[in-house]
Amino acid sequence: MSNRLEKAIEKLYVAFHxxxxxxxxxxxxxxxxxxxxxxxxxxxxxxxxSLQLNYLGKVHQGLGRRFNGYTPQELLQVEASFLAACDYELPFRHNHKKPKNPTDKDLLFKGLCAVISFLCKLDHVPNVMDYTKLFEVENDKPKFALALA
Known part of the structure; x- marks a missing residue:
């Protein structure tokens, strides 16, 4: 896992909890x-x-700037995935569709799952939120062992 991905997940985990x-x-x-x-x-x-960089965003993108490891375009994609998964109409405006309770834990968890999935794709690593392997079976036994630390 890249340093930027590890730090991003840690920050999101702390914010959520x-x-x-x-x-x-x-x-x-x-x-x-x-x-x-x-x-x-x-x-x-x-x-x-929005997924559209403005002039300033394009300048930073063109110069190859990164913010905590992420390009301006990647940051916009992260935010759009978060808002969309939290049931916002994009781009976010006060008169657009939005959830009744934006801080509902279940809603935020959906948003975090979408963000972490996207961040993993950016770094070309398996989605760390994918738990489906835990339920795969072979000959009526778990195919993979659950590592309990």
Missing amino acids: NNTLHPECCKSCAVGNILDNKDSWKHLSDDHG
């Missing part, structure tokens, strides 16, 4: 947490949840 994950706050959303609760990333696009 500390109740400091909020889809509508640029400092507390998925990307905000990955970027150490800073909101400067919001200036990379004109709309929260």
Whole structure:
């Protein structure tokens, strides 16, 4: 697992369990947490949840800039996957469809699963949230052992 992926998952895990994950706050959303609760990333696009880089975002992307290991385009994709999985209409605007309770744990968990799946794809590693292998059987016995530490 890459360093950027490990750190991102750790930050999202802490935010989820500390109740400091909020889809509508640029400092507390998925990307905000990955970027150490800073909101400067919001200036990379004109709309929260958009996949379109604005002029500033394109400049940073063109210069090869990375923020905690992620390019501006990757950050927009992370946020869009989080918001979409949390049932937001994208791009996020106050008059667009959104969940009644944006901090519902089940909703946030769906969002985190989508983000972590996307982050794993970016790094070309198996999805660490995929638990389906635990239930594969061969000859009526588990195909894989559960590693309990």
